[in-house]
Amino acid sequence: MYYLYNQKKIKFIDEISKxxxxxxxxxxxxxxxxxxxxxxxxxxxxxxxxxxxxxKETILLLLKLGYIVVLISHFGQPTSINPDYSLKKILKYIENEYQINVNILPYELDKAAKTILINTQNIKKQKSLQFYDFNNSLYLLENIRFYSGEIENNLNFAKKISELSQNEDSIYVNDAFSVSHRHHASICSLPIFFPNKSYGGLALKQELLLLDKYVGHLRNMESKKIQYINKTSILDNKIKDNNNTFNDKFNISVVIIGGKKITTKLPLIKNLSQKLDYIILGGAIANTFSIALGKKIGSSFYEPEMIDFAMEIYLKSKAKIILPQDYIVVENTVVESTTINTTDIIKKDYIHKFSEDNISGEIGDIGEITIKNVISIIKKANILIWCGPLGRYEIPELSNGTDSVANIVAQETSHRALTSIAGGGDTIAALGKYAEKFTYCSTAGGAFMMWIEDELPGLIALQNND
Ligand SMILES: Nc1ncnc2c1ncn2[C@@H]1O[C@H](COP(=O)(O)OP(=O)(O)OP(=O)(O)O)[C@@H](O)[C@H]1O
Ligand SMILES: O=C(O)[C@H](O)COP(=O)(O)O
Structure with a gap:
């Protein structure tokens, strides 16, 4: 089966078996x-x-077809080799899911090539004895972001990876929709060395088909007529169903954007805000808007270089943007960090509620008033997209905002025709038990948003002319 992306074909690996x-x-x-x-x-x-x-499905299919599978992944955003971001840290979880031994390849690519060669010979022997052992067939390169060529999208680096195999039947597979928005070597340059032998994997296929089904219309939409919205009544948590507030009951589209990848997500809000009725902001993204609006947010996380851009978006879409009105704030954070993500350990005594804008300390979650407003909007929506947790959900004391909103989205999805689509690695984790009640959860956050708004470089790289 082919998938048409901007009029060109993408092939998937289930075609290979034919x-x-x-x-x-x-x-x-x-x-x-x-x-x-x-x-x-x-x-x-x-x-x-x-x-x-x-x-799992992609990997098993490739192994059954007789391929040696070399998995390529990033982990976090390291800028050089850093043991904290080694894929060795999560190896046991990978092996546990696949029930297959995974060999981590040496960082030096020439040594990696030798390792694969030796194991290939072993497999041949085993095959001739009618004994096929997947345990020698699955490999994992170290965190691809340990190599500077990756984020530089360096063609020579991609070529070196492709040369791990001297077999002309080797193929490239992208099964990582969630990173297909990055112009990185393993996404955009590596497929160049596999002309007509670059495929989408089964997880990528599923993401594309389901996103098309549920929110495909948003990709093709130019912009949605801005409805007359009486914002004061929303802030007062009194939404009315009359012509002065919403034109169509349940014809309301909402996007919730949180998390902390501001540089990635902010540019995508600009156009999205033209298509949807409400842009609900939480997490560190909201902080950047608050700073742009001259509010004091204490020592909260924000991105200074995105302030002007946030202001531009705000001015363009003011009537649609819903910012938090109250917060859970952490004072004197006690940090015992894990270096991956911001899972700090915080003393309960330092957590306070703030209902005003002049905050000291660090915003960790949205407060009760904001939660009520967000819920009142969700109850009127017929389509909801959610990328990024509303607070630092990893810390139980700061997970209430995300939890409460997720609970309502799950209920509204089950009880009436709300289409709810969430996306993002942290987002899925943050939604927890509610995720399964959503219409669909994509593993992609930034990539999902870019899929709606723009062309994904990773998909362009898979396109075929034949
Ligand atoms: N107010 C806040 N201040 C600081 N960090 C926050 C805040 N709110 C949420 N976060 C953090 O944001 C992180 C998740 O953000 P991120 O943008 O990566 O979301 P995501 O859903 O995983 O998207 P993607 O898949 O694109 O990574 C979490 O680690 C969470 O603790
Ligand atoms: O978490 C994600 O969204 C993907 O893994 C991509 O990661 P990145 O934002 O570090 O490129």
């Missing part, structure tokens, strides 16, 4: 881009392994 001659296969490599960038919690254990689980 053409392959199993007897002639000489163990080529399937270079498979996955996204094992899973959220890690306080005790250094994963908060969600959804991103690992989703590639």
């Amino acid at each position: 053409f392959i001659n199993y007897n002639s296969i000489n163990h080529p490599i399937a270079f498979t881009r996955v996204d094992f960038n899973i959220p890690i919690g306080e005790t250094n254990s994963p908060l969600s392994v959804a991103r690992i689980k989703q590639n």
Whole structure:
């Protein structure tokens, strides 16, 4: 089956089995881009392994087809080699999900090539004895962001990776929708070395088909007529169903944007705000808007270089943007950080409620008034998109905002025709038990938003002319 992306075809790996001659296969490599960038919690254990689980089908199919699978993933955003971001830290969770031994390849690519070569010979012997052992067939490159060529999208670096295999039947597979918005070597340049042999994996296929089904219309939409919205009544938590407030009952689209990847997500809000009725902001993204509006947010996280841009978006879409009105604030944060994500340990005594704008300390969650307002909007919505937690959900005392809103979205999805689509590694973890009640949860946050708004470079790289 082909998928048409901007009029060009993307092939998926389930096509391969129709053409392959199993007897002639000489163990080529399937270079498979996955996204094992899973959220890690306080005790250094994963908060969600959804991103690992989703590639299982792809990997098993490739192994059964006789490929040696070399998995390529990033983990966090390291700028150089850093043991805290080694994929070795999550190896046991990968092996646990797949029930197959995964070999981490040496960082030096020439040594990695030798390791694969030696193991290939072993597999040949085993195959001739009619004993096929997946345990020698699955490899994992170290965190691809340990190599400077990755984020530089360096063609030579991609070529070196492709040269781990000398077999002309080797293929490239992108099974990482959630990182397909990055112009990185393993996403955009590596497929160049596999002309007509670059495929989408089964997880990527599922993401595209389901997102098309549920929110495909948003991609094609130019902009939605701005409805007359009496914002004061919303802030007062009194939404009326008459012509002066909402034109169509339940014809309201809402996006909730939280989290802390402000540079990635902010540019995508600009156009999205033209298509949807409400932009509910939480998390550190909201902080950047608050600063732009001259509010005091204490020592809260924000991105100074995005302030002007936040202001531009605010001025353009003021009537639609809902910012928090009250917060849970942490004073004198006691940080015993894990280096991955911000899972700090905070003393309960330091957590306070703030209902005003002049905050001291660090915003950790939205407060009760904001939660009520957000819920009142959700109750009127017929489509809801959610990317990014509303607070530092990893810390139980700061998870109430995300939890309460997730609970209502889950209820509204079950009880009436609310289409709820959430996306993001942390978002899925933050939604917890409510995630399964959502219409669909994508593993992608930034990539999902870019999929709605723009072209994804990772999908362009998979397009075929044949
Ligand atoms: N007010 C806040 N201040 C600081 N960090 C916050 C705040 N609110 C949420 N966060 C943090 O944001 C992180 C998640 O943000 P992120 O933008 O990565 O979301 P995501 O859903 O995983 O998207 P993606 O899949 O694109 O990474 C969490 O670690 C959470 O603790
Ligand atoms: O968490 C994500 O959204 C993906 O793993 C991409 O990670 P990145 O934002 O560090 O590129």
